[in-house]
Amino acid sequence: MYPEYFSVRMRAAEGKAHELGGKHISGGERLCDHSQLGAIATELLAKASNHTRGSADFIQLVVEKVPSEQLQFIPPLDVSAIEVATVQEGHDKAKDQLAAAGVSERAIEHAFFILNHERNLRGAAIVNCETGERLDDREQKGVRVSRMDWNDGGQVEDSVRVREALALATKVAHSPYTVAELCWSDDPDYVTGYVSSQQLGYVRISPLKKMGCESGGRVFFVHNDVDIDSYMNFLERKPVFIQGGDSE
Ligand code: WAQ
Ligand code: MG
Ligand code: MG
Ligand code: MG
Incomplete structure (x- = not known):
């Protein structure tokens, strides 16, 4: 049972x-x-x-x-943080991290174009890490990762926002099709974003956008040989609890 x-x-x-x-x-x-x-x-x-x-x-x-x-139980990604003086510097750091993860320059530029211009994206865009082509056909709906949560007895180790983002990034990075993720919030008062992958961990970068700006979203960079239907099914439907990792 x-x-x-x-x-x-x-x-x-x-x-x-x-x-x-x-x-x-x-x-x-x-x-x-x-x-x-x-x-x-x-x-x-x-x-x-x-x-x-x-x-x-x-x-x-x-x-x-x-x-x-x-139901699957997976440990959270390791967390690190980079503080920079300007949004431009933040973007440069994020691009360096994505390139190190194996994302092509074309794919990186397309992702930044999406997040800089999109003010009403409610899920993620899935982008081929080599060609930069967007692979989902969801437009502004995007792909919403769901059915994940923390299984840590309600232990609050950080802000709710960071917990949510780390849980999402951990589930996304767990798929072998994922090469990396880029995210910044569409909320006008929140300027920290992140780049993540199984190898990089969860790398917070602040700032990645200007205060007051409502553009934002998420891009999941995937391998060229992705099975897009099974990838989207994993993101939307596979139940995952985030558990373990460093407990303070
Ligand atoms: N699945 C896919 N995409 C999502 C989901 C989801 N479950 N939730 C949000 N998004 C996309 C969507 O396009 C939103 O517009 C965008 O991400 C931003 O969502 O370490 O708060 O909830 O300090 O506004 C990251 C840094 C904060 C946290 C991200 O995003 C930290 C954040 P928001
Ligand atoms: Mg939110
Ligand atoms: Mg959210
Ligand atoms: Mg938001």
């Missing part, structure tokens, strides 16, 4: 629902047992409200039981 787990997902938009052209405000994805459902739904509703991107008037919450015999 496996314990039962539930995926809880939230997406919030302003004006109208995302698919009707509304502005993306916030999203969130959690994994929990039945006893935590109410508390987690409340946390996600709070996350959707009082957001710096605007005032949500469409909020969707979806709860689904997950096949927990598929």
Whole structure:
């Protein structure tokens, strides 16, 4: 008998629902047992409200039981940080890290173009690490990584934002198809971003954008031989708990 787990997902938009052209405000994805459902739904509703991107008037919450015999436990990536004086320097550092991970210059430039210009991306763009071609057909919806959470007894070791980002980056890096990830927030008040991979770990870089700017998103760079359907299925559907690593 496996314990039962539930995926809880939230997406919030302003004006109208995302698919009707509304502005993306916030999203969130959690994994929990039945006893935590109410508390987690409340946390996600709070996350959707009082957001710096605007005032949500469409909020969707979806709860689904997950096949927990598929549940996997993986340790978090190692965390490091680079502080720089300007956004330009931050971009240069991020590009160096991505190149070291095996991402081509073309692919790096395409990713920076996407994150610099996109103000309403609610998931990730998947980009071929050699050709730079975008491989998902999701446009502004992108690919939303879901069904992951921490299994550390609620131990708060950092801000909720950093915990969420580290959990997501750890799940993404775990796929053998992933070469690296680039991320910065679409929230206008948050300028730290990161580059991550299994080899690099989770490298926080600050700043990666200007205060007040609403552009941002995520790019997952993948190997040329990616099986895109199985990759997207892993990201969206495979239940993963982040567990272990350095505990202080
Ligand atoms: N799956 C795929 N893409 C996502 C997901 C997800 N579950 N959640 C967010 N994104 C994409 C989407 O395009 C968002 O617009 C973008 O990422 C930014 O999301 O160490 O807060 O939640 O200090 O605004 C990184 C640095 C913070 C944290 C990232 O992103 C640190 C952040 P946000
Ligand atoms: Mg957020
Ligand atoms: Mg988030
Ligand atoms: Mg955001």
